[in-house]
Amino acid sequence: MFEYAPAPESRDVVDIKPSYGLFIGGEFADGTGTSLKTVNPASEEVLAEVAVASADDVDRAVRAAREAFGTWSAMPGSERAKYLFRIARIIQERSRELAVLETLDNGKPIRESRDVDLPLVAAHFFYYAGWADKLQHAGYGADPRPLGVAGQVIPWNFPLLMLAWKIAPALAAGNTVVLKPAETTPLTALLFAEICRQADLPPGVVNIVTGAGETGAALVNHPGVDKVAFTGSTEVGRLIARSVAGTGKKVTLELGGKAANIVFDDAALDQAVEGIVNGIFFNQGHVCCAGSRLLVQESIAEELLDALKRRLGTLRLGDPLDKNTDIGAINSAAQLAKIRELSDLGEAEGAERWSPVCPLPDKGFWFPPTIFTGVAQSHRIAREEVFGPVLSVLTFRTPAEAVEKANNTPFGLSAGVWTEKGSRILWMADRLRAGVVWANTFNKFDPTSPFGGYKESGYGREGGRHGLEAYLDV
Structure with a gap:
């Protein structure tokens, strides 16, 4: 590297x-x-x-x-x-x-x-x-x-x-x-x-x-x-x-939001990994429409997670004024405390926590990019807005199950769908209760396009x- x-x-x-x-x-x-x-x-x-x-x-x-x-x-x-x-x-x-x-x-x-x-x-x-x-x-x-x-x-x-x-x-x-x-x-x-x-x-x-x-x-x-x-x-x-x-x-x-980023087994895997990273680690996860719940089709879950972990190992955390930095500082001590509290709760509820090797600076407010696997829909990290660089991973088998899990939230701001089938994108978008549904991308904004939940x-x-x-x- x-x-x-x-x-x-x-x-x-x-x-x-x-x-x-x-x-x-x-x-x-x-x-x-x-x-x-x-x-x-x-x-x-x-x-x-x-x-x-x-x-x-x-x-x-x-x-x-x-x-x-x-x-x-x-x-x-x-x-x-x-x-x-x-x-x-x-x-x-x-x-x-x-x-x-x-x-x-x-x-x-x-x-x-x-x-x-x-x-x-x-x-x-x-x-x-x-x-x-x-x-x-x-x-x-x-x-x-x-x-x-x-x-x-x-x-x-x-x-x-x-x-x-x-x-x-x-x-x-x-x-x-x-x-x-x-x-x-x-x-x-x-x-x-x-x-x-x-x-x-x-x-x-x-x-x-x-x-x-x-x-x-x-x-x-x-x-x-x-x-x-x-x-x-x-x-x-x-x-x-x-x-x-x-x-x-x-x-x-x-x-607030608790967006589902949904990856099907026919998705372009490397492209999806970049979209997942952009969806939850952009701006340290301080994004209302962040893709904080990853819903991945069961048959590719292991392969996608391996690729995602490799990608997270290349992210650079540190001085926000450095042009090489990917992950900056958490905005405040209060927000850092909230992220830590919900992440600790995720572990206490039985989810498995993983972060890349990531030395944190001595001064300032920092939190490493974090993935939780083994997450249940009842877990607080899957239901509450963490507003930080924390991703909850769930799996699904069928498109209908993906819709049901994606909509199982009090929020409805955004969602992402990753698949090569245009008909499936339209089918999902019609059923997802979200104000914005991105197709094979995430966190893309344009002044000509309406946004809301x-x-x-x-x-x-x-x-x-x-x-x-x-x-x-x-």
């Missing part, structure tokens, strides 16, 4: 300030609340202090968004499109800076930030810029109107990409935005605020309020918010659904023409 020399990306392309305020009405302003520290998960180094927005701060941001709404919504779509195109181009121009900052704050490998996240972020703004003057052709009536102020709360696993998924369609439809990034990964959202100023976006169209759960709750419950968009855990999603019930607010929720994975769609509906009064 080749030995790789270190190939670190430079931190010098990013200027991280010691402290950050809130972005309200086109200006950075001090918060009236406390502050929190955001740390580099790979080293536990404090990167910056960030303001925690109080209820009063959230109110200021919502009022700024409301004030800007009249002008922004009345602007011709072709004019709004110019701002979105400008933002997309600036994101491309500053993509290296954004990718390094995302990796420092989140812990994901620079290869993923640079080659996956940033191109998709720009693509979403380009795509929805194209829709801004064509809303009457989106299929939602001859004269669809924006809703007003959108309150958006995003998670820490894809901080900048989730921002793009939320802000781009909202602005294209003529809404204004108050966005709260996750407390552990606020820095790229704050750099995006600078990009809004660079693009001369009218003040108040986009506002960024940082903080933790209380800040998010203040935003969701604010009477001046017309639309709530949330991506995160099912538990928080339930709280949001309860709190907005009866208020008239439009809501979309993209929540069923059951406890939430409701509503993001991306594509469908993603506009949530931001229009239809």
Whole structure:
């Protein structure tokens, strides 16, 4: 096996300030609340202090968004499109800076930030810029109107990409935005605020309020918010659904998942192994739609597992800023504790645990890529979202059994099917209760394609023409 020399990306392309305020009405302003520290998960180094927005701060941001709404919504779509195109181009121009900052704050490998996240972020703004003057052709009536102020709360696993998924369609439809990034990964959202100023976006169209759960709750419950968009855990999603019930607010929720990645005996084995690795070990498994349950046809289970273990032995875990790194750091100490707890439970319930030889760095939050075999459907690791690099392996004999096992979950966000038979792919996709079904691939995203789930994975769609509906009064 080749030995790789270190190939670190430079931190010098990013200027991280010691402290950050809130972005309200086109200006950075001090918060009236406390502050929190955001740390580099790979080293536990404090990167910056960030303001925690109080209820009063959230109110200021919502009022700024409301004030800007009249002008922004009345602007011709072709004019709004110019701002979105400008933002997309600036994101491309500053993509290296954004990718390094995302990796420092989140812990994901620079290869993923640079080659996956940033191109998709720009693509979403380009795509929805194209829709801004064509809303009457989106299929939602001859004269669809924006809703007003959108309150958006995003998670820490894809901080900048989730921002793009939320802000781009909202602005294209003529809404204004108050966005709260996750407390552990606020820095790229704050750099995006600078990009809004660079693009001369009218003040108040986009506002960024940082903080933790209380800040998010203040935003969701604010009477001046017309639309709530949330991506995160099912538990928080339930709280949001309860709190907005009866208020008239439009809501979309993209929540947890426990996706089945289903491999049939006629699948291209090496291709399937790559898809399994991408499905669960991409972004350290911090993916709502991760293929965390591998369902493999019994006749090839042993052969596939041998190949998968060989492949895991070649993955490189370490410094996320090293361009050779495949597995980065777990985002926080709290998330690492949850992964460890559920993995220990998997062993206690009788599943067999395996990880490749994988030295872990002394500092930071790390967990090796892990496979569990001998998993029963009743095991908690097969039912609960681990949100880490942990794969549960189950077997099946017939397509009908595969469907039954895949659907035996409270979630319904995604699934993958690996087979050479197109008819079987269609047969499976028709029966799998999942919002997205990938065929002979996994974790592939495109701004033109809608994404979202069923059951406890939430409701509503993001991306594509469908993603506009949530931001229009239809």
